[in-house]
Amino acid sequence: xxxxxxxxxxxxxxxxxxxxxxxxxxxxxxxxxxxxxxxxxxxxxxxxxxxxxxxxxxxxxxxxxxxxxxxxxxxxxxxxxxxxxxxxxxxxxxxxxxxxxxxxxxxxxxxxxxxxxxxxxxxxxxxxxxxxxxxxxxxxxxxxxxxxxxxxxxxxxxxxxxxxxxxxxxxxxxxxxx
Amino acid sequence: xxxxxxxxxxxxxxxxxxxxxxxxxxxxxxxxxxxxxxxxxxxxxxxxxxxxxxxxxxxxxxxxxxxxxxxxxxxxxxxxxxxxxxxxxxxxxxxxxxxxxxxxxxxxxx
Numbered sequence: 194x195x196x197x198x199x200x201x202x203x204x205x206x207x208x209x210x211x212x213x214x215x216x217x218x219x220x221x222x223x224x225x226x227x228x229x230x231x232x233x234x235x236x237x238x239x240x241x242x243x244x245x246x247x248x249x250x251x252x253x254x255x256x257x258x259x260x261x262x263x264x265x266x267x268x269x270x271x272x273x274x275x276x277x278x279x280x281x282x283x284x285x286x287x288x289x290x291x292x293x294x295x296x297x298x299x300x301x302x303x304x305x306x307x308x309x310x311x312x313x314x315x316x317x318x319x320x321x322x323x324x325x326x327x328x329x330x331x332x333x334x335x336x337x338x339x340x341x342x343x344x345x346x347x348x349x350x351x352x353x354x355x356x357x358x359x360x361x362x363x364x365x366x367x368x369x370x371x
Numbered sequence: 372x373x374x375x376x377x378x379x380x381x382x383x384x385x386x387x388x389x390x391x392x393x394x395x396x397x398x399x400x401x402x403x404x405x406x407x408x409x410x411x412x413x414x415x416x417x418x419x420x421x422x423x424x425x426x427x428x429x430x431x432x433x434x435x436x437x438x439x440x441x442x443x444x445x446x447x448x449x450x451x452x453x454x455x456x457x458x459x460x461x462x463x464x465x466x467x468x469x470x471x472x473x474x475x476x477x478x479x480x481x
Binding site: 266267270271274275277278280281282284285288289291292295298303306310313314317 | 381
């Protein structure tokens, strides 16, 4: 039951991230009166949406190749490593961008990094478990871990959006009495 | 081709882990040095910006200086707010003042 919900949220996560990104940018730049230091969250969300779209494209293309015997090994390697590759690239690129632009980090930003790193490591671990060690023990962990990871990211960004809305309302009240 | 992908990912994984640890370790020394109710730019970053305005003069130097002044005033207001909040929580102004990394370094050298 929970797995079904997790998978559903995971499937909708890309759209939710995009919606939160647009909403956060709109609220921060049009409704919050006080000048605040630029937050890393918007940029991280933007890169996250780009990464998510890229992953959907890879999933779609590689999914079409399932069932072709000549490409069996090729498809398996691409399947696990392309996801890991996008996760690690996202972490490196976003961290360097945040440091370069001196953006403000939050618990939400750090949480997203932790989840994405875990998902990347999980993909590599699953490949090693299945094809190098041939123990095949991580199947359940990966099949549930990926939707759970996406759901955690979704919860984090939605909570940050709620926080932004509260700050926006508070800022409007402040300016009203100023 | 596949080997490149596999080894490339492993190398990237190592780089990502190192980058991530570096990010978490250096976080306290950057722009999050103060957590006031109104977020503001770190004093070190402001100082660097001020130096940059004078060392790399441009046509809009005075405009940049005006913007820098606004930021500085905003910082002062936020710091005052933080100071008042710290007074309520028994954190002395001196400890807060010394939370600036450059002041800490200067203290050490004396």
